[in-house]
Amino acid sequence: MSSVVVVGTQWGDEGKGRITDFLALKADVVVRYQGGNNAGHTVEVGDKRYKLHLIPSGILHPDKYSVIGNGVVIDPEALVSEIESLEQQGISVKNLLISDRAHLIMPYHKTLDEISEDEKGEDKIGTTRKGVGPAYMDKTVRVGIRVCDLLDKEIFEAKLEYNLKEKNRLLEKVYGVKGFKKQDILEPYLEYAEKLKGYVTDTSVFINEAAKQGKKLLFEGAQGTLLDIDLGTYPYVTSSHPISGGVCIGAGIGPTLIHKVVGVVKAYTTRVGKGPFPTELNDETGDFIREKGYEYGTTTGRPRRCGWLDTVIIRYAIRVSGLSTIAVTKLDTLGGLKKLKICTGYKYKDKIIKDFPASLKVLGECEPIYEEMDGWDEDISDIREYNKLPENARRYLERLSELCDIDISLISIGPKRSQGIVLNSIF
Numbered sequence: 466m467s468s469v470v471v472v473g474t475q476w477g478d479e480g481k482g483r484i485t486d487f488l489a490l491k492a493d494v495v496v497r498y499q500g501g502n503n504a505g506h507t508v509e510v511g512d513k514r515y516k517l518h519l520i521p522s523g524i525l526h527p528d529k530y531s532v533i534g535n536g537v538v539i540d541p542e543a544l545v546s547e548i549e550s551l552e553q554q555g556i557s558v559k560n561l562l563i564s565d566r567a568h569l570i571m572p573y574h575k576t577l578d579e580i581s582e583d584e585k586g587e588d589k590i591g592t593t594r595k596g597v598g599p600a601y602m603d604k605t606v607r608v609g610i611r612v613c614d615l616l617d618k619e620i621f622e623a624k625l626e627y628n629l630k631e632k633n634r635l636l637e638k639v640y641g642v643k644g645f646k647k648q649d650i651l652e653p654y655l656e657y658a659e660k661l662k663g664y665v666t667d668t669s670v671f672i673n674e675a676a677k678q679g680k681k682l683l684f685e686g687a688q689g690t691l692l693d694i695d696l697g698t699y700p701y702v703t704s705s706h707p708i709s710g711g712v713c714i715g716a717g718i719g720p721t722l723i724h725k726v727v728g729v730v731k732a733y734t735t736r737v738g739k740g741p742f743p744t745e746l747n748d749e750t751g752d753f754i755r756e757k758g759y760e761y762g763t764t765t766g767r768p769r770r771c772g773w774l775d776t777v778i779i780r781y782a783i784r785v786s787g788l789s790t791i792a793v794t795k796l797d798t799l800g801g802l803k804k805l806k807i808c809t810g811y812k813y814k815d816k817i818i819k820d821f822p823a824s825l826k827v828l829g830e831c832e833p834i835y836e837e838m839d840g841w842d843e844d845i846s847d848i849r850e851y852n853k854l855p856e857n858a859r860r861y862l863e864r865l866s867e868l869c870d871i872d873i874s875l876i877s878i879g880p881k882r883s884q885g886i887v888l889n890s891i892f
């Protein structure tokens with residue numbers, strides 16, 4: 466038995482779906498453990514492009530099990546439509562399993578996400594407005610509704626009634642907008658229940674059994690380290706735990722079941738939403754990276770903010786997730802830039818900071834310290850051997866590895882399954 470966790474080391478959108486899809490070739494079970502349909506993975510197989518939001522990338526491999534763990538928040542409307550869209554594209558979802566303990570995103574969560582973002586004005590977080598934060602809030606204050614509740618009409622109706630009393634008071638009295646009618650939620654949700662019930666099970670039992678039988682497990686993180694509710698750039702974070710520590714809670718396993726943690730590092734940095742970003746490029750180099758790397762949100766279509774690679778962030782991700790190795794993605798995007806910069810530390814007032822700071826005020830005032838390197842012009846997307854990469858591309862990777870004191874196991878140089886270079890096998 467072996468189990469591998471894949472996490473994002475930056476602000477999400479590192480290309481985890483691409484790496485998970487590749488590693489899933491060797492895995493038996495692929496598990497999502499946090500987040501919801503705020504996530505978005507684009508995976509290209511042959512000439513087809515699949516956009517996944519809730520369902521693990523393992524679904525694109527017909528012989529693997531794909532599990533949505535208890536730590537995920539599920540919008541059943543979105544899940545049903547993702548299942549239907551995959552089926553229409555000829556992808557079987559018969560091996561999908563959904564945790565009976567996962568919490569539901571309800572229509573009022575989406576409304577509250579919208580309203581609280583609008584109310585914050587300039588201070589908005591820039592959420593995906595999918596209701597993820599409010600659903601996790603309800604889970605924490607212990608009024609959330611879970612998948613197992615959805616499958617029991619009486620319980621679901623009672624919990625919905627209880628929640629609507631409170632939510633409608635909030636919506637109508639505090640925000641001055643129309644509340645929800647029970648029937649308008651009950652009817653479609655019971656239809657979703659019918660469509661989903663065949664996939665629902667105790668996924669913790671399934672995963673632990675699979676481990677006992679010697680199956681290979683792959684845990685797929687959504688978002689990234691700096692969006693972690695505890696260790697990210699709070700409050701500009703999501704409401705779950707994308708770091709490796711989130712796996713145990715969100716999948717119902719013990720830490721002794723985890724053997725390797727792979728951090729996915731995009732060859733440069735991007736972020737969506739607000740908050741300080743020390744290496745951000747508000748110039749034509751930033752525009753070049755955005756256009757060449759197609760840096761637009763899979764879920765929202767928003768243009769991503771782009772900047773140089775920041776090794777302060779990568780070292781932080783290595784520490785908080787205990788990374789064993791890294792996979793570097795989108796190296797091809799940097800081709801064509803004459804000079805490349807890597808941030809090695811921050812200058813804050815008259816001090817040099819090597820560890821990622823907690824305070825956003827401090828982070829906002831940090832000036833990146835850069836090392837400049839020569840770029841390469843060649844198109845590297847068809848290269849399959851490390852030694853055939855241009856010398857400057859190899860130097861860039863070697864410097865990243867050196868500055869972070871970690872080995873690189875995989876390099877991806879294009880969106881297709883075949884566009885990768887394997888340096889060390891992970892499973």
Ligand code: IMP
Nearest residue numbers: 477503504505591592593702703737738
């Ligand atoms: P929420 O997860 O929709 O509540 O959004 C909270 C923050 O996380 C915002 O800054 C979002 O832009 C960011 N975020 C959420 N999901 C993703 C993702 O999959 N990639 C990148 N950023 C994300």
